[in-house]
Amino acid sequence: MMDKITVPKPRRFRRNFVILTVAFLILGSAWFAGFNIFEVMGNLYKGSRLLGRMFLPPDFSYIPRIISPMLETIQMALVGTFVGAIIALPTAVLAANNFIKTKWLHVPLRLILNIFRTIPAMVLASLFVAVFGLGAFSGVMALAIFTFGLISKLTFESIEAIDYGQVEALMSLGANKMNVLRYAIMPQILPQYTSYTIYGFEVNIRAAAVLGWVGAGGIGQTLEYNLAWRNFDKVGMIIIFSFAIVLVIDLVSSAIRKRLV
Amino acid sequence: MEKILVKKERNPLKTTLHTVYYLIVFGLIFWGFGGIEYKGIMQTAASSINALLDGFINPDLAYATNGTVDGLPYAILETIAIAISGTFVSAIISIPFALLASQNIVGQRVSKVGKLIVTMIRTFPELILALIFISVVGPGAPAGILALGIHSIGMLAKLFSEAIESMDMGVKEALESCGGNYFEVLFRAVLPQVSPELLSYTLYRFEINMRAASTLGLVGAGGIGAPLIFAIRTRSWERAAVIIIVLVVTVTIIDQISGRIRKKLV
Incomplete structure (x- = not known):
């Protein structure tokens, strides 16, 4: 004779509470921001007319005039990434908590890195425009600082995750800190560091x-000027052109990154 | 004692290739530096920096405690609201896109097309999307929500499809062998299995969207960006400073909370 097996019902209170809170948050913010799906639908006609004026057809004769600003964009991204990545490598070594164990060094460093990553590149750029004046230089500075924060963080996390056996092996042979850095840490993180740098370049080209x-x-x-007029x-045409360039760079660099790590 | 010599293997073809790579990269960087014109620091730079630092020492506290629509708390709340709504919209739309890009759901050929679509969405800058949506629904927070909602699909659908592709196919096959139809398989086998990962990625995207939402205001799509850019352009550094401080603190707090939840989820 078989007994009936009773499975105790899981307590649903906690789950329902979480679901309700999340639903409240989402609906509340939609209401707060004045988001009305019917209004959006109602405006679709206006939007499609505008999109038609943009893309049907775009002004192809404009391409020669936007090549040089596009090249400047790529140059900004290249230089910003390069400068940011160069400063990021030593900073990441100092900010990692397993190689240098002084707390007063890496705690404030991480705080600064965090702040740099939190301030959007656009805000940095407008600050630099106010200080250095209009032009690509301000943009490069903003990109460099943002990239520095991003790559430093990713790299110091990689340093903390390395195989520590190699470091200990070198230390037990009497190697000094520089040798440990050169022969145990760098070889382990360089592929990842390179990959992060290329990733930073992808982010920067979109930002630039x-x-x-x-x-x-x-x-x-150029885009702002034409929109204003x-x-x-x-x-x-500008949107299509920059989209195509960014897409190509993205595909190439993610192919490179896949081979690296 | 004998010296131990470790002989490095050298492949001449590989070495040449590496040299070529280095040359290309350094050539590109060199070319990049050539294009950035350094016009020198403006004469007003020193005083600007001084005024900026001054602003950070005496931030505009009256603005930070102004509870009306023109105050800082309202703008910050609006930014959070844009980020939450935008993330929600994109998480919902991302699921069909993710299924379309998953090899084990739609097969190899279709998934390649799906992946390309997702990459294209990811590449499209959100500020330009915001500009397009501003001309559709007018300036304000809804345009920002739509811009984030569409742009985030690019990343979320990619991560979702990776989660779906690495799931255990046994459950799906079991349901199919019992005669479950497409939607039963989807809602009872696929989604329950990947839902913790989906939630975790959505939260992660929410953290990114918080940062993005704070720049959308620059083009008029709502949130804290508009008062911030206005303060910087009019050089009211006390106000700019208080906005930047509050923004950094808010984003950091949200990062911490959502990071904790994510750790619990997966």
């Missing part, structure tokens, strides 16, 4: 394309 909005050089400046067919 819009930095011109605050006057920090690149194709964004309501040259929508030219705007459409």
Whole structure:
């Protein structure tokens, strides 16, 4: 004879409470921001007309005039990434808690890195425009600082995750700190560091394309100018052109990154 | 004692290739430096920096405690609201895109197309999306929500599809062998299995969207960006400083909370 097996019901109170809270948060913020899906739908006609003016057809004759701002955008991203990545490597070594064990060094360093990553590149750029004036230089500075924060953080996390056996092996042979750094830590993190740098370049090329909005050089400046004059067919061409360039760079660099790590 | 010699293997073809790579990279960087014109620091730079530091020492506290629509608390709350709504919209839309990009759901050929679509969405800058949506629904927070909602699909759908591709296919096959139809398989086998990962990625994207939402205001799509850029352009550094401080603190707190939840989830 078999007894009936009773499975105790899981307590649902906690789960329901979480679901309700999240639903409340989402609905509350939609209400607070004045988001109304019917209004959006109602405006679709207006939007499609505008998109038509942008892309049907875009002003192809404008391409030769936007090549040089696009090149400037790429140059900004290259230099910003390079400068940021160079400063990031020593900083990451200092900020990692397993190689240098002084707390007063890496705690404030991490705080600063965190602040740099939190301030959006656009805000940095507009600050630099106010200080250094209009132009690509301000944009490069903003990109460099943002990249520095990003790559330092990713790299010091990699340093903390290395195989520590190699470090101990070298130490037991009497190697000094520099040798440990050179032969045990660097070989382990360089592929990842390179990969993060390329990733930073991808992020920067997208950022550089819009930095011109605050006057920090690149194709964004051309875009803002044309939008202000309501040259929508030219705007459409700029969007398509920069999108194509960014997409190609993205595909190439993620292919490189896949081979690295 | 004998010296131990470790002979490094050298492949001439590989060495040449590496040299070529280095040359290309350094050539590119060199070319980049050539394009950045350094016009020198403006004469007003020193005084600007002084005024900026002064602003950080005496931030505009009246603005930070102004509870009306023109105050800082309202702008910050609006930024958070844009980030939450935008993330929610994109998480919902991302699921079908993720399924379309997952090899084990739709097969190899379709998934390649799906992946390309997702990459294209990811590449499209959110500020330009915001500009497009501003001309559709007018300036304000809804345009920002739509911009974030569409842009975030690029990342979320990619991460979702990676989660789906690495799941245990046994459950799905079991349901299929019992005659479950497509939607039963989807809602009873696929989604329950990957839902912790989906939630975790969504939270992560929310952290990113918090940062993004704070720049959307620059182009008029709501949130803290508009008062911030206005303060910087008019050089009211006390106000700019208080906005930047509050923004950094808010983003850091949200990062911490959401990071804790994510650790518990997966």
